[in-house]
Amino acid sequence: MTTLLLNGESVTVDVSADTPLLWVLRDHLGLSGTKFGCGAALCGACTVHVDGTPMRSCALLVSQLGDRKITTIEGLEGRVASAVQDAWDAVQVPQCGYCQSGQVMSATALLTRNPSPSDAQIDEAMQGNLCRCGTYGRIRRAIHAAAGKLKARS
């Protein structure tokens, strides 16, 4: 049995220690907002927050997590996350949408630690999140828009 601190709750799952967090989320806990894309930390579709840091859940073994706080797209909340998701709506970012959970997770983490990132900082933070539809231009615009909103509110 492994206990995880997930989306603000303590959750116990019966899985082998070598199971990646991604599959625990998707198959055992029914949290399918976190996506499987590559299984090798190369695409970012499975991005979750671990103690607020964006990490690839396909490359994190469930046994490595201990009492670190895990947040998935389903548990994402707060003013930064809202600003990001509102900006995603306003700029109309998603197309197929498959990568967007991961994009939103990475963008939220970026704006949490850097409230007004430059284009280069956005590229740096987001380069691990692939979008096969090519929504990158809108992602950049949405991050700037969210940053603007956060600045106006603060």
Add this chain to the structure above:
Amino acid sequence: VSGERGRGAGSSVSRRRFLEVAALSSGGFALGLRIGGPRAAWAEAAAPADGVQPAGPAEPGMASATASVDTAFVPNTWVIVDAEGVQLVCPRNEMGQDVHTSLTMLLAEELAVDPRKVVITQAAVDPVYVNSLLGVQITGASTSVRDAWQPLREAGAAARLMLVAAAAERWQVPVEDCRAEDGHVLHSGGKLAYVELAADAARQPVPDRNSVRLALTPQSAFRVIGTALPRLDGADKARGRTVFGIDVVRPRMLYAALAACPVLGGKVVSFDAATALKRPGVTKVVNIDEGVAVIAHHWWQARRALADIAIVWDEGPAAKLDTAAIFAALEEGAQESGALVKRVGDAEAALESAERAEQAAAEAQAAGKTGTLEKNHRRQRVVEARYTSQLLAHATLEPQNCLAVFRKQEKKEEEEEEEEGKKKENGKKEKDAESGPTVPQEAPPRVEVWVSTQYPQEARDFAAKAAGVEPSEVRIYAQFIGGGFGRRLESDFVTQAVRIAKAVPGKPVKLIWSREDDTAHDFYRPPSLNLVRGALDGDRVVALTHKLVSPSVTARMFPALVEDGLEPFMSEGTANLTYAIPNLELRNVIREVGLRVGYWRSVSHALNAFAIESFLDELAHAAGRDPVAFRLAMLAEQPRLRTAIDRASRDAGFVRAPSAPHNGRAFGIAAMECYGTYVALVAEVSGVAEAVKIEKLTIAADCGITIHPDQAVAQLESGVVTGLINTLRAKITLAHGRVEQANFDTFPIPSIREVPPIEVIHIESGAIPGGLGEVGTPLVAPAIANAVFELTGKRIRSLPLEDGGVRFV
């Protein structure tokens, strides 16, 4: 596209169909498009689209077909108006191209409802949902809006007329005094909501086609078409709530992972699964010939167990295939004359004459002659080139997957098994409706499939074949697609999932491919060899010949469409060549190379545009002309393409570099008509050959009336990024029959860092809608290649361009 040339891949029933109505027991009506023949034959699949239920609030979003409808009619329905509101039964699949929102907007425009209040139900497989431009139930070839444009608006207008008539009858006033607006019928004396009128409207006759056409909203009065409505699926997608095929969950579901033969076409000879079967969670190991599948309680258990299975393969005929052999086959194919796509004048004669003149001019120069004849000879020139494109994977971000359940015919046995299974659920009583919510007594279908597919009709037929049942015994529940690009026109993973599910009757099994499986078991974009020759007289192109040599996707998928070697999808970009050149000979040669190939976003438009648009640049250079002016001179009869070129080059600040190498910046242009849309693309690059930076891509497109302009722009942006994939460095290569790439490290798709600013110029021409989904893709490679030539003096004739001796930063 083939449909535009009057070629349906299936039947040609679409022309004869028109609307029919059915009253619903729920007190409303459904409008459908009826095809001749007994109703029972196609009344087969009232889809309980469980998997597509949104996790969030139901509106807007997808829902299952209303439980209380007359199921005999529902499958053929496009529009339902009842006490619940308005439903669109969407015949096309949403893969990011905005088809759910765009088609809803078409309906909402004519039905006078708020598109955000329309509930979208994904259509089942039925002849009525056949794409009239393609002849099969397919989402592809940039046809969805073009196909739906007329019939869906007509369905909306007909429904509106019936609702208005019902209101007029109730009020006892002339219909002319009533009008429909925002889900209501209005009259000076009152206002009635559609939901109140639906039952009465169901008793109204369907207006005839002429009345419906007269009732269509004129373009000047559009209220929905052309507006900036947020995508109906956008908010869910930004919040992880959208259910894709890979996310569908069924009660008592098992998972499968597959060890497919590393050589495509190979088969299992024998295997030893003793160790794998001992692993936790593993329930069964199944031989499906093309591979060995592990079924387990969870996917990771299945995936891990694969490593414990020792498999002996018969690698089959492709065991020794490599990239060199593939291109050697194309070279052989180039010796054939192939099929004629288009001929104007006599290109061979014109080329010969130009060649002779060129030779005579050379001899005259050597002899020191400078008369008028010699001058004329000097004006003539023959240019020749060969272009190649490497294989490409589709690399959809959602790996291929399919959830299937197979049930045995012996009802009792099966029910027992299912009952037994339910007991094992530890009292978790699912009030699940495997048999559908409406008719609990009816036996469930033999096969049910939940899948991300662009081609549900084939998914159904392949599932039936794999299960050994009739297609009518299969239900396909098409899901939101995490990237299609043509990969999900294939149903190989459906066949696999059904074969695996057959080993555990009554139990749903979800097969998920790994990324490595996905990269190595694709239907690749065909490798191509394009041979081009052109003759110049001064700065005028007097002859052009082109031959595309490649394997054919269509010969495998729709063999009836290939006539005497002429392949409608290989002639894309050539059959519709827009340039006025007095002597043309355009051909295609189908040359199989021993590897399966598939349709890849923009199909042969990309292969042919790379060759032709690069070659025109070579001719412009040989003629000493500006490549923009050079193209415009051949487009006197093409005002829409002229405008696109003009806008793209002007907005991009296109200037021709005086000579290379120059001040470190250069432009390239390419243009074409594709999918009924006129498009031009300008690339601006900087740097040096070892470090080329793409500064900006500017695309101008005239796609006629645009249903959803913001998402039209998004599609063009997306198409351009897809074009970058085939331009920069990604390629699939083979050695010893095996694909050498496996994941995104070896088959890279562009990251945010690698995508330059993309400016989209949307030209409003008011013409009938053209396609959009693939339009952005084909011109990226030639525009960048042309810019790279201006920048570096290197003419690269192979894709990806990095194979030609440049590096992109």
